[in-house]
Amino acid sequence: MMTNWKTRTKLVHEGSRRSQYGEMAEAIFLTQGFAYPDAETAEQRFIRSGEDEFIYARYGNPTTRMFEERIAGLEGTEDAFATASGMAAVNGALTSLLKAGDHVVSASALFGSCLYILEDVLTRYGVKVTFVDGGDLQAWEAAITPETKAVFFESMANPTLDIVDIKGVAEIAHRNGALVICDNVFATPIFSRAVELGADVVVYSATKHIDGQGRALGGVICGTADYIQKIVQPYMKHTGGAMSPFTSWIMLNGMATLDLRCRAMADSAQKIAEYLEAHEKIEKVLYPGLKAHPQHDLAMAQMGTGGTIVSFVVRGGKEGAFRLQNAMEIPKISNNLGDAKSISTHPATTTHQRLTDAQKAAAGIEPGLIRFSVGLEDAGDLIADLEQALAQL
Ligand SMILES: *Cc1c(COP(=O)(O)O)cnc(C)c1O
Numbered sequence: 001m002m003t004n005w006k007t008r009t010k011l012v013h014e015g016s017r018r019s020q021y022g023e024m025a026e027a028i029f030l031t032q033g034f035a036y037p038d039a040e041t042a043e044q045r046f047i048r049s050g051e052d053e054f055i056y057a058r059y060g061n062p063t064t065r066m067f068e069e070r071i072a073g074l075e076g077t078e079d080a081f082a083t084a085s086g087m088a089a090v091n092g093a094l095t096s097l098l099k100a101g102d103h104v105v106s107a108s109a110l111f112g113s114c115l116y117i118l119e120d121v122l123t124r125y126g127v128k129v130t131f132v133d134g135g136d137l138q139a140w141e142a143a144i145t146p147e148t149k150a151v152f153f154e155s156m157a158n159p160t161l162d163i164v165d166i167k168g169v170a171e172i173a174h175r176n177g178a179l180v181i182c183d184n185v186f187a188t189p190i191f192s193r194a195v196e197l198g199a200d201v202v203v204y205s206a207t208k209h210i211d212g213q214g215r216a217l218g219g220v221i222c223g224t225a226d227y228i229q230k231i232v233q234p235y236m237k238h239t240g241g242a243m244s245p246f247t248s249w250i251m252l253n254g255m256a257t258l259d260l261r262c263r264a265m266a267d268s269a270q271k272i273a274e275y276l277e278a279h280e281k282i283e284k285v286l287y288p289g290l291k292a293h294p295q296h297d298l299a300m301a302q303m304g305t306g307g308t309i310v311s312f313v314v315r316g317g318k319e320g321a322f323r324l325q326n327a328m329e330i331p332k333i334s335n336n337l338g339d340a341k342s343i344s345t346h347p348a349t350t351t352h353q354r355l356t357d358a359q360k361a362a363a364g365i366e367p368g369l370i371r372f373s374v375g376l377e378d379a380g381d382l383i384a385d386l387e388q389a390l391a392q393l
Pocket residue numbers: 085086087088090111113114154158183185186205206207208217218219
């Protein structure tokens with residue numbers, strides 16, 4: 001049931017279910033299946049299962065259902081399906097919908113695994129994929145035709161934080177009858193207005209901000225009741241990408257503090273970006289919250305913030321970036337993002353290592369680029385840490 005509550009209330013209560021014991025905390029239904037009171041009920045449930053009627057955890061589970069209803073209520077979609085990882089969500093959103101001969105237009109700046117699904121998996125089954133510069137509305141206009149079944153993009157690209165104009169792309173896609181599928185991980189469910197701006201399907205890796213404490217892999221596909229129930233569910237139920245009840249419980253607990261965490265992280269990210277922008281050892285800062293950023297106005301209109309991640313280029317290329325990473329004491333060197341703990345990543349040698357030098361250059365992944373996922377530590381401590389580390393370069 002969708003409520004009219006504001007975000008923070010939804011994050012705590014939306015979709016809650018209670019057993020006959022009236023437990024306060026969300027219960028973990030750690031069970032693969034459900035016993036039917038009689039054979040007739042079993043038969044009936046396989047024909048059509050109603051609300052609060054479950055069959056098998058690969059199809060659905062009460063704890064997972066709470067998470068799905070909470071995130072759908074937050075995102076403003078009719079329904080959602082929770083998945084084992086963010087990649088299971090991206091794969092499920094696309095593969096459940098497409099068949100041989102269909103055409104997809106995608107932004108070219110994508111997380112490596114998303115690129116693999118579009119470039120290697122879908123094309124292997126006869127789906128035609130056209131890649132465009134996500135920030136160039138004319139390129140979308142030229143590539144989308146009445147034959148296009150879906151468009152796909154990351155609303156904020158990893159790691160350069162380039163923003164796709166959701167409203168602009170959706171307008172072109174809808175004029176041609178194509179479904180708009182938006183990977184919204186960097187925008188977070190808190191700063192997202194994707195559905196309002198025209199996205200039909202919103203996909204998250206719940207591993208990132210939703211868990212927010214680096215504990216569990218998970219994902220979710222949000223969309224209309226028709227799309228989720230008739231297209232996504234049959235595919236996901238039978239191919240086995242469901243979220244586990246234990247993970248759903250972790251994600252439900254993460255959601256209670258999601259708004260507070262994302263806002264605190266974005267506030268610190270803005271301060272850190274402003275500090276770095278003025279530092280002589282930093283070549284450039286890629287943070288859309290900065291007034292000088294070419295997409296500042298779009299970022300403000302679309303998200304109201306520059307987000308929780310700051311990317312920047314250190315002078316001295318790879319050596320400079322490595323020395324800075326090694327000299328910082330608070331941020332861990334790792335590759336998750338949206339975690340309570342700040343994380344520094346060197347994309348050129350880790351997450352984007354497999355790209356050729358030419359591909360890296362085209363994607364803006366310079367040797368000195370660091371992706372800094374700002375955590376929940378004190379912003380002053382993080383800036384002091386950056387200052388002492390930069391002084392060592
Ligand atoms: C991390 C990430 C994914 C994949 O999520 P997993 O939970 O790691 O499978 C997909 N898209 C984007 C933009 C991501 O950052």
